Amino acid sequence: MASVLLGGGAAQAQLQDITLTNSTPGIDQGTFSIASGALFSVGQLSSSGSQAYNYVASYFTAGASRSYYFGQTSAPTDTVMFLVTGTFNPLSPGTNAQDLNDDTSAAAHLSNAGATVVSCGSPNYCPQISYTLTNGQRVTLVVTTFSAGDPLGLPVTFYADGAGTFSASAPPSGPDAANTQTMVYLNAFDVNAALTHRTMVVAESLNYDCAIFDANNICVSWAGRYGRSGNGINDGAGVLTVAHRFLPEFYVGAFVDQSAAMDYGTSISSTGMDPTFGGFLVWQENPDQSGFRVRLSAARHNGNVRITREASLSNTEAGTGKTGLHSWGYGADIAYGFNVDEGVLLSPYAGIRRSSARRQGYTEETSDDVGNPLSYRHMDRELTTATSGLRGTMRIDHGIRLMASAGMEYDVKTSQDALAGTSSITDLESFSLSSPSRKANRTRGAGSVGAQIPIASNSAFVVNTSLRQQAYTSDLSLAVMASVVVGF
Numbered sequence: 001m002a003s004v005l006l007g008g009g010a011a012q013a014q015l016q017d018i019t020l021t022n023s024t025p026g027i028d029q030g031t032f033s034i035a036s037g038a039l040f041s042v043g044q045l046s047s048s049g050s051q052a053y054n055y056v057a058s059y060f061t062a063g064a065s066r067s068y069y070f071g072q073t074s075a076p077t078d079t080v081m082f083l084v085t086g087t088f089n090p091l092s093p094g095t096n097a098q099d100l101n102d103d104t105s106a107a108a109h110l111s112n113a114g115a116t117v118v119s120c121g122s123p124n125y126c127p128q129i130s131y132t133l134t135n136g137q138r139v140t141l142v143v144t145t146f147s148a149g150d151p152l153g154l155p156v157t158f159y160a161d162g163a164g165t166f167s168a169s170a171p172p173s174g175p176d177a178a179n180t181q182t183m184v185y186l187n188a189f190d191v192n193a194a195l196t197h198r199t200m201v202v203a204e205s206l207n208y209d210c211a212i213f214d215a216n217n218i219c220v221s222w223a224g225r226y227g228r229s230g231n232g233i234n235d236g237a238g239v240l241t242v243a244h245r246f247l248p249e250f251y252v253g254a255f256v257d258q259s260a261a262m263d264y265g266t267s268i269s270s271t272g273m274d275p276t277f278g279g280f281l282v283w284q285e286n287p288d289q290s291g292f293r294v295r296l297s298a299a300r301h302n303g304n305v306r307i308t309r310e311a312s313l314s315n316t317e318a319g320t321g322k323t324g325l326h327s328w329g330y331g332a333d334i335a336y337g338f339n340v341d342e343g344v345l346l347s348p349y350a351g352i353r354r355s356s357a358r359r360q361g362y363t364e365e366t367s368d369d370v371g372n373p374l375s376y377r378h379m380d381r382e383l384t385t386a387t388s389g390l391r392g393t394m395r396i397d398h399g400i401r402l403m404a405s406a407g408m409e410y411d412v413k414t415s416q417d418a419l420a421g422t423s424s425i426t427d428l429e430s431f432s433l434s435s436p437s438r439k440a441n442r443t444r445g446a447g448s449v450g451a452q453i454p455i456a457s458n459s460a461f462v463v464n465t466s467l468r469q470q471a472y473t474s475d476l477s478l479a480v481m482a483s484v485v486v487g488f
Contacts, residue, residue, distance in 0.1 A: 014161070015114065015161055016060075016160045016162070016163070016164050016165070017073070017157055017158060017159040017160075017166070018167075018168065019155050019156070019157045020056055020058060020154060020155060020157075020158075020168055021154050021155040022154050022155075025168070025169075026168055026169030027056065027168050027169065028056065028057040028088075028169055028170055029054070029055060029056040029057070029152075030054075030055060030090055031052045031053060031054055031055065032052070032055060032091075032144075033049060033050055033051060033052045033053070034047050034048070034049050034051055034053070034094075034148075035048060035049030035050075035051060036049065036051060036148075037051045037147060038146060038147055038148070039053065039080050039100075039102075039145075039147075039148075040080075040100075040146070041100060042082055042094075042097050042099055042100040043094075045082065045100070046094030046097075047094075051148035051149075052148055053144045053148050054144060054150070054151065054152040055090070055142050055144040055152070056142075056143055056152060056154065057140050057141065057143075057170075058140070058141050058158045058166055058167070058168060059087070059138060059139070059140055059166065059167045059168075059169070059170060060139050060140075060141060060158075060164055060165070060166050060167075061136065061164055061165045062133035062134065062135055062136060062138075062139075062163070062164045063135065063162070063163030063164040063165065064162060064163045064164070065134045065135045066132065067130060067132040068130070068131055068132070068133055068160050068162050069115075069128060069130050069161040070083060070128065070129045070131065070141055070158070070160050070161075071104065071109055071128035071129065071158070071159055072120055072126045072127055072128075072143065072156060072157060072158055073109070073115055073116065073117050073118055073126060074117070074119060074120065074126070074155070074156065074157045075120040075126065075152075075153075075155075075156040075157070076121075076152075076153035076154070076155075077120065077121045077145065077151070077152065077153060078102075078103075078121035078122065078125040078145070078146055079120050079121075079126070079127060079144065079146075079152070079156070080100065080101070080102045080127060080143065080144050080145065081101055081127035081129060081141060081142065081143045081144075082097050082098075082099065082100035082101075082129075082142050082144075083097070083098050083099050083129050083131050083141055083142075084096050084097050084098065084140040085098055085137070085139050085140075086138060086139070086140070087140055087170050088140035088142050088170075093142075098131060098139075099129045099130075099131060100129075101127040101128055101129050102125075102127060103126075103127065104124075104126060104127055104128035105124045106124055106126070108128060109126065109128055112128065112130070112161075113128070113159065113161035118157075129141075133164075134314055135314070136176060136314040136315065137314045137315075140170075141158050143156055143158075174372050174424070174425050174426060175315050175317050175372055176313070176314065176316060177425050177426060177427035178427075179313035179314060179315055179316045180317070180374075180423070180425055180428055181431055181433070182313060183309055183310055183311065183312070183313060183316050184309065184374070184419065184421075184431065184433060185419075185433050186310065187267055187309050187310065187419075188433060189231075189265065190231075190264055190265030190267045191268065191307070191359055191379060191419065192381075192472060193231035193232075193233055193264055193265050193473075194264035194265070194268050194325055194357075194359065195327075195357040195358075195359065195379070195381045195472075196229050196230070196231065196233075196357075196470055196471075196472055196477075197227070197229040197231075197233045197235070197264060198301060198303075198325060198326075198327035198357040199327060199329075199355050199356075199383065199470070199471070200227060200229045200468065200470060200477045200479070201227055201235075201257070201259075201276060201327070202299050202301065202327045202328065202355050202357070203329065203353065203468065204225075204468075204479045205255070205257055205276055205278050205299040205329075206278070206280075206297040206298070206299055206331045207297070207466075208239065208241055208253075208255045208257075208278065208280065208297075209241070209253070209280065210242065210243040210255075210485060211243070211282075212459065212460060212485045212487035213245045213487045213488075214488050217244060217245040217246070217251075218244055218245075218487070219241075219245075219485065219488070220240075220241070220243075220485070220486050221239070221241040221242075221462075221483045221484065221485045221486075222239075222483060223481050223482060223484075224236070224237070224481070225237045225239050225257065225479065225480070225481045226481075227477070227478070227479045227480075228477065228478045228479075229473075229475070229477045230473050230474075230475025230476070230477065231265060231473065231475065232265065233262070233264055233265065234262070235259050235260065235262045236259065236260050237257050237258055237259035237260065238257075238258050239255060239256070239258075239483070240255065240256050240258075241253060241254070241255040241483075242254055248287075249283055249284060249285065250281070250282070250283050251282050252279070252280070252281050252282075253279060253280050253281075254277075254278070254279040254280075255277070255279070255280075256275050256276070256277055257275060257276040257277075257278075258273060258275045259273065259274070259275070259276070260273060264305065266310075267308050267309065267310060268305050268307050268308075269306055270303060270305050270325075271304045271306050271322060272303075272304055274301065274302060274303040275301070276299055276300065276301040276327075277299065277300055277301075278297065278299030279298060279299075280295060280296065280297040280298075281295070281296045282294070282296075283295075286337075288337075289337045289347065289393075290337040290338060290339055290345060291336065292334065292335070292336055293335045293336070293337060293347070294332070294333075294334050294335075295332065295333055295334075295335075296332050297330065297331055297332075298328075298329070298331075299328065299329055300326075300327070300328040300329075301326065301328070302324065303324065303326065303327075304322060304323070304325065305322070305325045305359075306320060307320065307321060307323065307362075308320040309374070317369060317370045317371070317372060318369065319365075319370050319373050320364055320365060320370070321363060321364040321365050322362065323361070323362035324358075324359070324360035325357075325359055325360070326358050326360065327356065327357040327358070328355070328356055329354060329355035329356065330353075331351055331352060331354065331387075332352055333349050333350065333351025333352075333387065334349065335347040335348065335350075335391065336349075343395035344392070344393070344394050345394075346390060346392045347391040347392070348389075348390050349387075349388065349389060349390070349407070350386075350387065350388045351386070351387045351388070352385070352386055352387070353385045353387060354382075354383070354384050354385075355382070355383050355385070356380065356381065356383070357380070357381050358379065358381075359376075359378065359379045360378050361376055361377050361378040361421075362376055363375040363376075372423060372424050374421055374423045374425075375423065376419070376421040378417070379418075380416075380417045381415070381416050381417070381472070382413075382414070382415045383411050383413070383414055383471055384411065384412045384413040384414075385409050385410065385411050386409070386410045386412050387407060387409050387410075387446075388408060389406055389407020390405065390406055390407065391403075391404070392404050392405070398454070400451060400453050402449075402450075403448070403449070403451065403452065404447075404448065404449045404450070405446075405447060405448045406446075406447045407445070408443065408445060408446070409443070409444045409468075409469075410442060410443050410444075411442040411443075414440045414471060416440070418432045418433055419432070419433045420433070440471050440472060441471055441472070441473075441474070442471070444468070444469035444470070444471070445468075445469050446467070446468040446469065447467055447468075448464055448465060448466035448467070449464070449465055450462065450463055455484070458486060458487040458488070459484065459485060459486040459487065460484075460485050461482070461483070461484055461485075462481075462482070462483045462485055463480075463481070463483075464480070464482075465479070465480045466478075466479045
């Protein structure tokens with residue numbers, strides 16, 4: 001095989017060529033049969049019959065998306081050439097056959113492709129075909145004779161007038177390894193976006209609270225939540241929180257966060273409405289939250305998603321499968337509140353939070369369109385984060401309390417798995433691709449503002465908005481929560 005520059009009508013055309021001889025290893029040659037004894041149109045290749053033709057084939061993979069000229073510059077006899085998309089099957093010669101040519105003049109070879117013909121029995125008997133390919137697409141160029149039973153002979157030379165690669169033998173069957181790996185890498189962006197969102201939801205849920213108690217020491221909160229983690233991912237949920245004050249200084253609570261079905265990017269969608277569960281335990285020195293306050297909390301989400309691998313590159317498959325998307329976290333913080341003015345309470349705080357998100361391992365489903373499903377190892381993201389900052393409340397007219405916080409977060413430890421797995425695709429038996437996420441942003445800011453508006457002596461309407469930088473994206477996450485809190 002060679003790449004040469006030839007002049008002519010297509011000045012300085014870059015020709016890729018291959019010459020097949022009796023000593024060429026792996027050469028694809030043999031016979032096929034059709035009904036007609038003379039071959040002059042592509043439609044004849046689909047007719048069943050006993051007229052046998054000798055053939056030799058070469059395989060070309062396009063190196064660009066463009067219109068190509070394919071042809072021959074030499075053969076020991078008058079040849080006919082036809083083009084097949086994919087791999088030629090001599091048992092079904094008409095399958096995917098696109099075009100056929102018997103004779104093209106030497107002048108046309110030169111003007112169209114810049115190719116100088118030697119002879120195919122005569123300089124004007126060498127065939128030429130024009131066909132448009134996309135980058136990476138494979139075709140088979142098959143040469144045979146005009147009449148059934150005629151000897152073909154070697155050597156024969158094929159050419160293409162643009163970037164690409166010739167081979168003498170059929171390429172491995174199945175999807176293209178390089179293009180498949182590219183599609184897996186692109187799919188990893190959505191996987192990482194999903195892990196980011198689940199980490200955000202868990203971090204926010206560790207702050208759920210219910211702290212208005214009445215004679216029975218019970219608090220119930222009904223809330224609506226909206227969350228946005230960047231990457232175009234948004235979700236909404238209803239949250240029910242119940243707490244019990246079992247000692248003057250202690251109360252314990254639990255919550256369920258029921259989110260709606262949602263998409264994580266273009267390739268991942270949830271397959272059900274899967275809730276997040278959690279709980280908290282609070283000790284506070286004084287009912288007005290002055291003095292010391294210690295809080296422990298934990299949350300867990302077990303979700304299920306369907307992931308579809310795109311197939312926008314040539315010779316790839318749109319593999320799809322169901323798997324789990326789980327997240328969990330726990331944290332502790334300590335604060336000390338002190339009154340700096342009438343109705344104003346400031347509380348410096350420090351804490352530690354552990355959060356984790358996992359896309360479970362899975363194997364794509366086999367179907368008519370997916371013959372080589374990929375298997376994926378589980379993919380984890382884990383963060384251990386130290387937190388510190390300042391919370392404040394201010395009581396204004398009509399018993400309304402304004403709330404705000406500002407703080408910093410620092411990841412003491414981070415880990416992010418590669419996207420790894422196995423397949424039956426030749427040259428892609430296993431893969432391990434580094435995460436496409438940006439470098440971990442270990443030091444980040446977080447803040448919130450909100451208000452508590454009394455409804456009655458034992459109830460209030462509470463709204464809170466928080467912004468938080470994420471570990472593996474430059475986007476800010478946003479969480480908005482509005483709730484009605486009633487003490488019993």
